[in-house]
Amino acid sequence: MVAVKNSFSASDYQSIRGFLDKSCGIVLGENKHYLVQNRLTPLLRRFDLSSSADLVKLLQSDMPSTRIVKVAVIDAMTTNETFWFRDVKQFNDLTDTVLPILLNNRKASLKIWSAACSTGQEPYTISMCAERAQRNLNVIKNVQVIGTDIAETVLTEAKRAVYSELALSRGISAQDREQFFENTHEGYKLKQTIAQRVRFQQFNLLKPFSVLGRFDVIFCRNVLIYFSDTIKRDILQRMAEALEPGGYLFLSSTESMPADITEFESVKGDARYFRKRS
Numbered sequence: 001m002v003a004v005k006n007s008f009s010a011s012d013y014q015s016i017r018g019f020l021d022k023s024c025g026i027v028l029g030e031n032k033h034y035l036v037q038n039r040l041t042p043l044l045r046r047f048d049l050s051s052s053a054d055l056v057k058l059l060q061s062d063m064p065s066t067r068i069v070k071v072a073v074i075d076a077m078t079t080n081e082t083f084w085f086r087d088v089k090q091f092n093d094l095t096d097t098v099l100p101i102l103l104n105n106r107k108a109s110l111k112i113w114s115a116a117c118s119t120g121q122e123p124y125t126i127s128m129c130a131e132r133a134q135r136n137l138n139v140i141k142n143v144q145v146i147g148t149d150i151a152e153t154v155l156t157e158a159k160r161a162v163y164s165e166l167a168l169s170r171g172i173s174a175q176d177r178e179q180f181f182e183n184t185h186e187g188y189k190l191k192q193t194i195a196q197r198v199r200f201q202q203f204n205l206l207k208p209f210s211v212l213g214r215f216d217v218i219f220c221r222n223v224l225i226y227f228s229d230t231i232k233r234d235i236l237q238r239m240a241e242a243l244e245p246g247g248y249l250f251l252s253s254t255e256s257m258p259a260d261i262t263e264f265e266s267v268k269g270d271a272r273y274f275r276k277r278s
């Protein structure tokens, strides 16, 4: 094992910023040097690198063998904070207003995209809402939820669908725990009725959306904040194209729709959800 030099030079910091901006759109402020150093120093040891300069060389290389290092850097630098029924008003509106409209239309199936799904709480919450809405209306339709994220470690957790008591305590009521989870020796396992509606795929939001197909509802929450204004606008325009006419887009309660993006009309300003204009 080589001796690791812990400090990241200013120029290596700039190179890592450039890599993150180019590969996943994440814009780090000038003052995030310490964050980069904290999160990436363990990777120097893991990949047996002696300094941040060696790491930068790998990030700048086109060799396929460097992919594993690039994936690890992206995994380490993304913020994966999430919880169940986050912004609960939005999920109430999804269950009581949006899904009933969509379930009562003539389409046989619905497709919903959780566009930066982290460890799965958002797409699984959507699946719980779909379960409730169908039960309330007494209809059964094929509702598919796809969860995508750029970071591979969170997707592995999401696919496993087993959560700790602590993770459940963030948004799951006692009643929902009883209804939607089984208590196993590994932790709380999501029941098949909810999990079977959801599939996961690694996907970078900077790439064309056409490979994913079209959607009736898109959740794009707590991710646009990491991007530049240009990338944010580009993603929102492309999401409008990926939505069926009359489809819905949910942003987080702290994000806003730029005024010059005219493809959407606001349904409920405070709940930050929008309908694609027909």
Ligand SMILES: C[S@@+](CC[C@H](N)C(=O)[O-])C[C@H]1O[C@@H](n2cnc3c(N)ncnc32)[C@H](O)[C@@H]1O
Binding pocket: 023, 024, 025, 026, 078, 079, 080, 081, 082, 083, 086, 115, 116, 117, 118, 119, 122, 148, 149, 150, 151, 154, 203, 204, 205, 206, 220, 221, 222, 223, 226, 252
């Ligand atoms: C803060 S979490 C949001 C999770 C969930 N949407 C929520 O609101 O609770 C942000 C997620 O965006 C993902 N992410 C960051 N850049 C991305 C990109 N370019 N493409 C896809 N996902 C990205 C991160 O890996 C992270 O899991």
